[in-house]
Amino acid sequence: MAKSPHNTLLFRTLSVLSPLTLLLVWELLARIHAIDTRLFSSPSLIVQAFAPLALSGELILNTLVSVQRVVLGFVAGAAPGIVLGMSMGLSPFVRSAVEPMIAATYPIPKLAIMPLILLVFGLGETSKVFTIAIGVFYLVVINTMAGVLNIDKIYLDVAKNFGASRKDFYLTVAFPGALPLIFAGLKLGMGMALILIVAAEMSAAKAGVGWMIWRAYDMFDIERMFVALIVLSVLGYIFSLLLDAVERWVVPWKQQ
Amino acid sequence: MAKEPGIKLEGVSKCFESRTGPVTALETIDLDIRDGEFFCIVGPSGCGKTTLLRILAGLEDSTSGKVLVRQGGGNRPLNSMVFQEQSVFPWMTVRANVSYGLRLRGVPAKERNEIAASYIRKIGLSKFADCYPHQLSGGMKQRVSVARAFANDPEILLMDEPFGALDEQNRIILQQELLRIWEETHKTTVFITHSIDEALCLGDRVLIMTAHPGRVKAIIDIDLPRPRDIAEIRTTLHYNELFQTVWLTLRDEVLKGKELEMAQGK
Numbered sequence: 001m002a003k004s005p006h007n008t009l010l011f012r013t014l015s016v017l018s019p020l021t022l023l024l025v026w027e028l029l030a031r032i033h034a035i036d037t038r039l040f041s042s043p044s045l046i047v048q049a050f051a052p053l054a055l056s057g058e059l060i061l062n063t064l065v066s067v068q069r070v071v072l073g074f075v076a077g078a079a080p081g082i083v084l085g086m087s088m089g090l091s092p093f094v095r096s097a098v099e100p101m102i103a104a105t106y107p108i109p110k111l112a113i114m115p116l117i118l119l120v121f122g123l124g125e126t127s128k129v130f131t132i133a134i135g136v137f138y139l140v141v142i143n144t145m146a147g148v149l150n151i152d153k154i155y156l157d158v159a160k161n162f163g164a165s166r167k168d169f170y171l172t173v174a175f176p177g178a179l180p181l182i183f184a185g186l187k188l189g190m191g192m193a194l195i196l197i198v199a200a201e202m203s204a205a206k207a208g209v210g211w212m213i214w215r216a217y218d219m220f221d222i223e224r225m226f227v228a229l230i231v232l233s234v235l236g237y238i239f240s241l242l243l244d245a246v247e248r249w250v251v252p253w254k255q256q
Numbered sequence: 257m258a259k260e261p262g263i264k265l266e267g268v269s270k271c272f273e274s275r276t277g278p279v280t281a282l283e284t285i286d287l288d289i290r291d292g293e294f295f296c297i298v299g300p301s302g303c304g305k306t307t308l309l310r311i312l313a314g315l316e317d318s319t320s321g322k323v324l325v326r327q328g329g330g331n332r333p334l335n336s337m338v339f340q341e342q343s344v345f346p347w348m349t350v351r352a353n354v355s356y357g358l359r360l361r362g363v364p365a366k367e368r369n370e371i372a373a374s375y376i377r378k379i380g381l382s383k384f385a386d387c388y389p390h391q392l393s394g395g396m397k398q399r400v401s402v403a404r405a406f407a408n409d410p411e412i413l414l415m416d417e418p419f420g421a422l423d424e425q426n427r428i429i430l431q432q433e434l435l436r437i438w439e440e441t442h443k444t445t446v447f448i449t450h451s452i453d454e455a456l457c458l459g460d461r462v463l464i465m466t467a468h469p470g471r472v473k474a475i476i477d478i479d480l481p482r483p484r485d486i487a488e489i490r491t492t493l494h495y496n497e498l499f500q501t502v503w504l505t506l507r508d509e510v511l512k513g514k515e516l517e518m519a520q521g522k
């Protein structure tokens with residue numbers, strides 16, 4: 001009953017219609033001056049601001065700068081996160097040595113250590129990439145370790161029975177078995193990276209989507225700010241689609 | 257064929273530490289399993305059959321006693337186990353699962369794929385060779401697990417109720433196939449089952465274990481002629497006599513096992 005074709009069409013129409021309605025209401029409220037367009041802008045004003053930003057190449061440039069930082073930081077955080085998480089999952093020795101440190105430092109908000117990072121790495125690219133890397137690292141390391149620890153013990157027995165070497169354990173059991181949770185960590189990490197890029201570009205940046213937002217704030221250019229916000233949301237969407245695609249490719253055995 | 261002991265257990269005991277205190281799973285097991293023998297084990301559930309097999313596989317250490325396994329020559333692996341529970345790797349296709357042992361031993365891809373393909377054909381899953389386990393039924397997964405052990409070509413096959421989860425038809429087909437392969441190779445096989453019929457159809461001897469803790473209650477020779485045809489053998493008088501003997505020996509233990517389970521409130 002619930003899944004009749006009629007209903008499917010209804011739901012689909014609804015999910016297109018409701019954001020459109022919201023935009024319409026927003027536009028309408030702006031036109032009749034029920035909301036202050038200096039603060040909340042309006043869809044039409046944002047579209048007008050978008051065109052020159054896009055055509056001048058300014059938007060593309062800032063987007064690329066941020067994308068580069070996010071990708072570098074993401075890889076720099078995820079790669080050691082996976083390796084360390086795997087070791088922690090497989091070796092009680094490594095786990096008991098490292099886990100207390102991770103547990104103690106994980107709750108520190110990553111934004112709180114940004115000033116320290118700036119002092120250590122200076123105002124250049126490194127500090128921004130590092131900030132993102134730290135945030136991604138924690139989520140990936142914790143999830144990877146959980147992924148290894150969650151592997152059913154029977155598979156370790158099978159590997160042992162078939163004479164698996166240490167390397168075989170890693171490559172044929174621990175890594176593939178942990179992949180679903182590794183991807184869960186990567187997706188959370190990507191969300192974190194997008195949060196941190198805006199914060200990282202707040203200080204000492206000369207380009208980037210986050211920088212655009214803070215610059216728009218300084219200049220009280222609300223439309224510009226909204227354009228940057230939209231770019232961020234589109235970026236987040238594209239990154240999550242990419243991760244989903246990679247996951248489907250790497251973890252084809254995961255049950256839908 | 258030399259009938260020196262392939263596997264020898266002397267006073268093997270196993271005690272587990274559990275939250276409710278120590279649990280004695282096996283108590284002073286003495287056992288000779290001959291080279292090339294098909295050795296079956298039956299016993300009430302919880303009597304330590306799996307534990308015994310895991311000790312033979314080297315996955316568990318005995319608490320006391322000696323376990324001697326005759327080391328074969330060459331680079332053939334010592335033993336391969338078919339586990340009682342689902343143990344097929346979810347992240348590997350049927351083909352990769354079946355060739356797992358060969359891959360670890362560094363057999364070239366082409367050769368191991370050929371070997372795997374022939375065993376996949378034997379278990380009737382050729383159409384599913386490139387499928388992942390989540391696309392298979394429970395019984396099909398168990399067949400993959402059997403093929404994985406066989407393809408590895410070990411000295412000793414250890415099978416823990418491998419056909420327990422199969423439906424009757426598939427079970428008979430696989431028993432027949434197992435018999436055929438075994439009669440070709442005469443590989444030392446230790447086979448746990450909860451079916452007296454299965455033990456009689458397949459085995460040279462059957463060990464009957466006592467209820468918790470597991471001890472050797474009796475070892476009965478199954479002197480039915482080989483090669484065997486499962487359908488035929490069941491109609492013989494001697495099969496029925498053996499069935500009686502095994503059942504009468506086992507019955508008291510099964511009842512005792514039931515009482516124990518009730519007492520533990522399981």
Ligand SMILES: Nc1ncnc2c1ncn2[C@@H]1O[C@H](COP(=O)(O)OP(=O)(O)O)[C@@H](O)[C@H]1O
Nearest residue numbers: 272273274279281301302303304305306307308
């Ligand atoms: N890892 C373990 N820790 C504690 N007790 C165990 C463990 N494995 C098995 N046992 C206990 O040992 C006994 C024998 O178990 P098992 O060998 O699985 O029996 P079977 O295979 O004959 O059904 C049972 O009482 C079981 O609860």
Ligand SMILES: [Mg+2]
Nearest residue numbers: 305306340416
């Ligand atoms: Mg068992």
